[in-house]
Every structure is written in structure tokens, then in C-alpha cells.
Amino acid sequence: MTSPLHTELCDLLGCRWPVVQTGMGWVAEPELVAAVCNAGGFGFLAAATIPPREVAAAIERTRALSDRPFGVNFLMDAPGADVISDAIIEHGVRAAGYNRAPDASLIRRLKDAGVVCMPTCGAPKHAVKAERLGADAIIVQGAEGGGHTGTVPTSLLVSQCADAVSVPIVAAGGFRDGRGLVAALALGAKGIAMGTRFLLTRESPVPDATVERYLEAEVDDVVVSRALDGLPQRMIRNELLRELERRGAPGRLWLAFRSALALRRETGASLLELLRSGLAMRRHERLTRAQVLMAANAPMLARTAMTDGDPVHGYLPSGTVTGVIEDRPTCAELLARIVEEAETTLKALGR
Numbered sequence: 280m281t282s283p284l285h286t287e288l289c290d291l292l293g294c295r296w297p298v299v300q301t302g303m304g305w306v307a308e309p310e311l312v313a314a315v316c317n318a319g320g321f322g323f324l325a326a327a328t329i330p331p332r333e334v335a336a337a338i339e340r341t342r343a344l345s346d347r348p349f350g351v352n353f354l355m356d357a358p359g360a361d362v363i364s365d366a367i368i369e370h371g372v373r374a375a376g377y378n379r380a381p382d383a384s385l386i387r388r389l390k391d392a393g394v395v396c397m398p399t400c401g402a403p404k405h406a407v408k409a410e411r412l413g414a415d416a417i418i419v420q421g422a423e424g425g426g427h428t429g430t431v432p433t434s435l436l437v438s439q440c441a442d443a444v445s446v447p448i449v450a451a452g453g454f455r456d457g458r459g460l461v462a463a464l465a466l467g468a469k470g471i472a473m474g475t476r477f478l479l480t481r482e483s484p485v486p487d488a489t490v491e492r493y494l495e496a497e498v499d500d501v502v503v504s505r506a507l508d509g510l511p512q513r514m515i516r517n518e519l520l521r522e523l524e525r526r527g528a529p530g531r532l533w534l535a536f537r538s539a540l541a542l543r544r545e546t547g548a549s550l551l552e553l554l555r556s557g558l559a560m561r562r563h564e565r566l567t568r569a570q571v572l573m574a575a576n577a578p579m580l581a582r583t584a585m586t587d588g589d590p591v592h593g594y595l596p597s598g599t600v601t602g603v604i605e606d607r608p609t610c611a612e613l614l615a616r617i618v619e620e621a622e623t624t625l626k627a628l629g630r
């Protein structure tokens with residue numbers, strides 16, 4: 280008999296369990312993605328923080344570590360989105376993840392090449408639009424989720440979106456265990472997607488000093504603030520956030536300028552390309568000039584925490600769920616635990 284945990288999402292993605300690891304800049308690197316896929320889940324490589332011309336090499340590195348299918352998550356309105364799409368298609372990557380500013384012609388190209396298109400949305404109307412543009416499955420992230428986030432709680436958003444679209448919904452924002460997986464299935468989702476929980480695994484590349492900050496944080500330490508880039512971001516309140524909240528406009532502008540220069544160095548994008556991308560963001564997402572100017576803060580200050588291991592001066596994007604996570608299992612241990620707990624919960628409900 281097939282397990283009730285084997286959903287249509289598993290068939291779509293070619294994974295054993297309906298558990299997705301989301302794209303997290305500087306975190307979702309080949310080692311983590313491969314470990315998730317080898318454990319029976321489905322991982323997304325975070326290409327938004329890899330120079331576009333190096334994405335093909337990261338795909339090859341992931342493939343060398345796992346023969347399981349995986350996905351690539353990227354920003355469709357950033358410089359080099361076409362280069363990343365080419366790499367996804369040429370290397371036969373199973374799925375493409377994206378969120379803001381979906382590009383209809385890029386989606387068409389990916390779909391024509393047989394790539395599963397799986398955007399992330401934070402509101403029912405965005406899910407409806409994503410389906411119209413060709414999404415094969417949609418991750419819906421509720422307000423509890425880490426990083427850029429919306430206002431609708433996961434418990435409300437998932438059933439709303441499941442009713443609004445006909446493609447499979449994957450619930451994100453606040454998941455960590457088997458009971459959560461069963462709850463998501465009950466709400467109409469076909470699986471769960473987790474960011475923070477996978478950041479806190481053995482195969483995550485995040486240095487110990489930063490991991491400690493996440494493990495120590497209580498639910499109340501995780502807040503939503505616009506101080507980083509003008510958009511609501513869920514993160515752990517640390518020294519950087521307190522400093523940003525204290526600074527006036529000139530201090531924030533200076534930080535944004537330094538982040539933009541760092542992003543330019545990191546991605547190899549020209550000033551003209553960055554300007555074009557900024558204008559596209561402003562158009563698609565109705566951002567203010569200040570929000571466009573601050574757009575490089577999140578990726579560059581996240582690197583300080585995630586790669587340099589400095590949780591004091593770096594940005595700590597995090598779901599509320601970090602407040603109830605206290606260990607750092609391997610991905611195989613985590614997946615086995617989630618599946619066992621979900622099966623036990625289903626049995627208990629059946630009784």
C-alpha cells in the first residue's frame with residue numbers, strides 16, 4: 280500500500296517525501312541541497328547569491344553529490360536571469376523556483392524544456408496569477424516564514440490558496456516536524472517547504488557562531504522589520520537591526536550604497552545592469568526609490584552572517600519557528616523523524 284505521505288508533489292518532483300528545502304541565499308548550497316535530496320526530500324539551490332555564470336558549476340557540483348532530482352531558485356528580474364535559465368535547461372534541472380516579478384517569457388521557455396515551474400507566493404491573488412502564468416505547483420509562504428514575508432498566517436493562507444488554484448500547493452512558514460506536515464495536508468497542501476529548519480542541520484554551511492544565535496533565539500526575538508531594505512523582512516533582532524533602527528536616513532543610505540557596490544563586485548553585474556534591474560523591480564513590485572536603493576542590503580548583509588560567521592553585524596533572516604528549534608540533526612535524521620512522526624500522527628487520528 281502506498282503511504283498517505285506519498286502525494287502528487289512527490290511524483291511531480293521525483294522525490295520520496297513531500298518535504299521541500301527552499302532557496303536560501305548563501306545557505307542552500309550544493310552540499311545542503313544534495314543532503315536533502317539523498318534523504319528523500321527535494322532541495323532548491325539558491326542561485327540568487329551565485330554569480331550567474333557560476334550557476335552551471337554549482338548545478339554540476341550538486342549532481343556530483345546526489346543522483347536525485349533537485350531545483351534551482353533565482354530572481355527573474357535580476358541581471359543574469361536568462362543565463363541562469365539557460366543553465367537550468369541545459370543541465371536538465373527538475374524544477375525552477377522564483378518569486379517576485381515572474382517573467383512570462385522565461386516561464387514559457389522553462390516549461391517548453393520540461394522544467395517544473397514552482398514559484399513562491401504570499402497571497403491568494405498572487406497564487407492565482409502564478410497559476411495563470413504556468414506554475415506547476417506553488418509554494419505559499421505565510422507570515423511566520425523567514426526573510427521577505429507577508430501578513431497572512433500560514434494556517435489561513437494555505438487553505439485559501441488550495442481553494443483558489445488547481446495546481447498542488449506546498450505550505451511554507453513555520454514548519455519543522457511531522458505534525459506540521461499532517462496539518463498542512465489537512466489544510467489542502469500536498470507537502471511542506473522549510474527554510475529555517477534546514478538552515479539548522481549538520482549539512483548547512485552556516486558557521487557555528489551564527490547557528491548558535493538561531494538556536495538561542497526565542498519566538499519573541501524573531502520580528503518583522505522594514506529597516507533593512509524598506510520591505511517587511513522576518514529576522515532575528517540582533518545588534519545590526521537595533522543599529523539600523525537607530526540610524527537616520529543618511530546612515531541607511533550610506534549602508535545601501537556600500538551594499539550595492541559589494542553586490543556589483545559579487546555578481547559581476549555592470550552599473551547599467553543593476554540600474555535596469557532596479558527599474559524593473561520598481562515597475563513590477565511598485566517599490567519606492569528608497570526601497571530600490573536598499574535592495575542590495577539583504578543579500579550582502581546576509582553574507583556577513585551566513586558566510587563570514589558574524590551574527591552581530593550580519594542580517595539573520597529567520598522564520599518564527601527558530602524559537603522552538605533546539606537541535607541540529609543531519610538531513611537524513613530530520614527527514615526520518617518527520618516521516619515517522621507524521622505516520623504516527625495519522626494513525627492516532629485514524630483511531
Ligand SMILES: Cc1cc2nc3c(=O)[nH]c(=O)nc-3n(C[C@H](O)[C@H](O)[C@H](O)COP(=O)(O)O)c2cc1C
Pocket residue numbers: 301302303304306325327352378399420423424425426427451452453454472473474475476478595596597598599600
Ligand atoms: C536564512 C534564510 C535565507 C533566505 N533566503 C531567501 C532567498 O535568497 N530567496 C528567497 O526567495 N527566499 C529566501 N528565504 C525564504 C525561504 O526560502 C522560505 O520561504 C522561508 O524560510 C520559509 O519559512 P520557514 O523559515 O518558517 O521555514 C530565506 C529564508 C531564510 C531563513
